[in-house]
Amino acid sequence: MSQWVEACAVDDVEEEDLIRFDHDGRTFAIYRSPDDAFYATDGLCTHEHVHLADGLVMDHIIECPKHNGRFDYRTGEAKGAPVCVNLRTYPVKVEDGRVLIDLS
Amino acid sequence: MGRMVIVGAGECGVRAAFTLREEGYEGTVTLVGEEPHLPYERPPLSKNAPPAVKLIAEETRYRDLSIDLLRGTRGQRIDRENRRLVLADGRTLDYDRLLIATGARARRFPGMEKACTLRSVGDADAILSAIDAGTKLVIIGGGFIGLELAATARGLGAEVTVLEAADRLMARAVPAEIAAMFEDRHRQEGIRLRLGAKVETLEEHIVELADGSRIEADIVVAGVGAEPITGLAADAGLAVDNGIVVDGCLRTADPSIFAAGDCCSFPYRGAPVRLESWRCAQDQGAHAARAMLGCGDSFGRVPWFWSDQYDLGLQVAGLARADQPFLKREAGDGAFVLFQLDGQGRVLSASGAGPGNAVARDISIAEKLIERGIAVAPEVLCDPGTRLKQLLKG
Numbered sequence: 298m299s300q301w302v303e304a305c306a307v308d309d310v311e312e313e314d315l316i317r318f319d320h321d322g323r324t325f326a327i328y329r330s331p332d333d334a335f336y337a338t339d340g341l342c343t344h345e346h347v348h349l350a351d352g353l354v355m356d357h358i359i360e361c362p363k364h365n366g367r368f369d370y371r372t373g374e375a376k377g378a379p380v381c382v383n384l385r386t387y388p389v390k391v392e393d394g395r396v397l398i399d400l401s
Numbered sequence: 402m403g404r405m406v407i408v409g410a411g412e413c414g415v416r417a418a419f420t421l422r423e424e425g426y427e428g429t430v431t432l433v434g435e436e437p438h439l440p441y442e443r444p445p446l447s448k449n450a451p452p453a454v455k456l457i458a459e460e461t462r463y464r465d466l467s468i469d470l471l472r473g474t475r476g477q478r479i480d481r482e483n484r485r486l487v488l489a490d491g492r493t494l495d496y497d498r499l500l501i502a503t504g505a506r507a508r509r510f511p512g513m514e515k516a517c518t519l520r521s522v523g524d525a526d527a528i529l530s531a532i533d534a535g536t537k538l539v540i541i542g543g544g545f546i547g548l549e550l551a552a553t554a555r556g557l558g559a560e561v562t563v564l565e566a567a568d569r570l571m572a573r574a575v576p577a578e579i580a581a582m583f584e585d586r587h588r589q590e591g592i593r594l595r596l597g598a599k600v601e602t603l604e605e606h607i608v609e610l611a612d613g614s615r616i617e618a619d620i621v622v623a624g625v626g627a628e629p630i631t632g633l634a635a636d637a638g639l640a641v642d643n644g645i646v647v648d649g650c651l652r653t654a655d656p657s658i659f660a661a662g663d664c665c666s667f668p669y670r671g672a673p674v675r676l677e678s679w680r681c682a683q684d685q686g687a688h689a690a691r692a693m694l695g696c697g698d699s700f701g702r703v704p705w706f707w708s709d710q711y712d713l714g715l716q717v718a719g720l721a722r723a724d725q726p727f728l729k730r731e732a733g734d735g736a737f738v739l740f741q742l743d744g745q746g747r748v749l750s751a752s753g754a755g756p757g758n759a760v761a762r763d764i765s766i767a768e769k770l771i772e773r774g775i776a777v778a779p780e781v782l783c784d785p786g787t788r789l790k791q792l793l794k795g
Contacts, residue, residue, distance in 0.1 A: 313790070345455075351758035353765040353790075362761030363707070365680065378416055378683055381458070
């Protein structure tokens with residue numbers, strides 16, 4: 298069963314950037330890529346549970362603000378030390394200018 | 402097939418071992434660590450109470466990668482002629498390439514023998530388990546370790562005094578304006594800070610200063626820097642000058658022996674530098690591994706370090722020079738970044754501070770500006786309206 302939740306408006310996220318989205322006691326990160334697609338991952342780095350929303354997005358990589366762990370936010374793949382555990386990703390769709398993520 | 406030996410199982414040595422495998426090396430990899438524990442991360446030791454032991458990797462990872470992890474022993478002597486490392490427990494390891502990643506030990510000045518120091522998980526356990534509400538803790542040294550411990554101990558309700566010999570905090574690595582921000586915060590939190598304080602004598606429970614004042618202590622911790630562990634290299638006739646001297650590839654004068662991390666002195670932009678930095682240790686470990694496999698590239702990563710005290714964070718990219726002017730960029734919420742440029746307007750360093758990770762993005766961008774040698778106009782840098790990221794797209 299999918300469980301779509303509205304995360305933000307399209308315009309809330311700048312291109313090649315991300316925002317934090319908290320829902321039901323959990324925290325997520327919503328990304329807008331340079332080619333204007335949207336993605337969603339867990340909001341905390343898998344290394345030391347720091348909010349990724351303070352980090353830097355370059356192309357398709359989110360860099361953790363604390364220790365520069367890097368992930369490909371499209372797949373969640375950890376891109377080397379100090380992170381070795383992938384980020385969980387979530388399906389995303391855009392409807393009427395709203396960004397929705399599937400938490401199922 | 403070959404034999405790679407890494408002596409020192411801290412952040413640097415472990416990253417080197419992993420990188421050898423990531424690069425496809427199929428010979429034996431032996432990692433020698435002095436401590437009995439599995440290799441762990443040191444940065445949290447001064448920042449958390451009770452100390453959180455965070456392993457660099459689970460034991461299975463070493464097994465899966467066929468890395469022989471020898472714990473509880475250390476390198477005693479290098480027999481360069483036979484390319485053999487003799488361990489303290491008498492075992493010997495023949496090597497084709499040897500990496501010395503022995504790190505640094507906490508420094509103690511003469512007269513400080515009775516002070517504790519904080520470097521290992523054992524140190525952190527001993528210190529933090531002795532701290533309770535009302536414990537009188539005296540910390541000698543207002544650098545990162547001392548101040549992080551001060552904040553942690555304050556959180557446990559200790560009465561904390563920090564004695565710093567210089568006229569300001571964190572004088573070695575951080576601009577004065579950032580040091581002042583942290584100084585204000587420590588005072589607000591109730592830390593007794595004494596700047597320009599010279600320790601005259603140190604007994605177990607009394608610290609006497611040069612001005613005659615006496616401070617009672619339940620526990621005294623010295624955080625006055627670290628010194629590189631270089632004995633193995635020096636005894637083997639390798640050059641040591643504030644660290645084991647290596648070239649841009651992190652190789653010593655012996656082409657089979659490399660050194661990396663806190664124990665080495667390497668060329669950074671033409672000048673020898675030794676860093677005590679978690680990130681540099683990782684990056685150099687990985688670089689040294691590739692050099693051991695024959696890669697001739699020079700290590701070129703920009704120095705980067707951070708500190709957390711209370712809910713304040715600071716980060717520095719590049720090497721800030723306290724004697725040169727800074728350009729200030731406001732980053733909101735009281736956070737700011739101080740940049741330094743060279744004569745051609747290229748960014749040399751960026752030091753930022755503020756609540757939480759407020760400056761992380763700017764520092765991360767600055768690091769890339771430094772690495773790429775991008776010139777920036779001062780007014781652009783100082784205008785909070787400029788998107789720094791745009792500067793990378795030049």
